[in-house]
Amino acid sequence: MSPFDFLNAINSTKENVFVDPQAEKDYSPFMINRGLSYFNDTIMYANEMNKYNLLDKKLQFDFLLNIVPKRKRFSKWFKKEDAAFNLNAVMSYYKYNEERALEVMSILNDDQIRIIIDKMNKGGRA
Numbered sequence: 001m002s003p004f005d006f007l008n009a010i011n012s013t014k015e016n017v018f019v020d021p022q023a024e025k026d027y028s029p030f031m032i033n034r035g036l037s038y039f040n041d042t043i044m045y046a047n048e049m050n051k052y053n054l055l056d057k058k059l060q061f062d063f064l065l066n067i068v069p070k071r072k073r074f075s076k077w078f079k080k081e082d083a084a085f086n087l088n089a090v091m092s093y094y095k096y097n098e099e100r101a102l103e104v105m106s107i108l109n110d111d112q113i114r115i116i117i118d119k120m121n122k123g124g125r126a
Helices: 003-013 021-026 029-036 043-051 057-067 083-094 098-105 110-120
Strands: none
Touching: 003 029, 003 057, 029 043, 029 057, 043 057, 083 098, 083 110
8 A cells, every 4th residue: 555545544535444464564654744744734633643653553543544634635745856957957057066066056045946947958858
């Protein structure tokens, strides 16, 4: 089972998916808490489970299954942008070596890096 199956059960179907021993092996408290942390109405429940991370996985799932209100929740998972891609764009844009480009990247914010990437885009397929 994937973390999304567990999140779907907690958020919308409210069915107990802990029916076989494999489910306990597949359950990742970190990923479930991360998935719930994207929403205002479930972030406190995820934080509570982070506090009590030594609880049994089944107990954590049962708590979330019974306390989280039934609602359709969907969000894109945050993924860290490819740091190497950003570094190469800054190196090319300013014609700096890697060391100097790393110094410059610590000064630039995300919007400025996106502008540099857009300016360095030569078109074609990605």
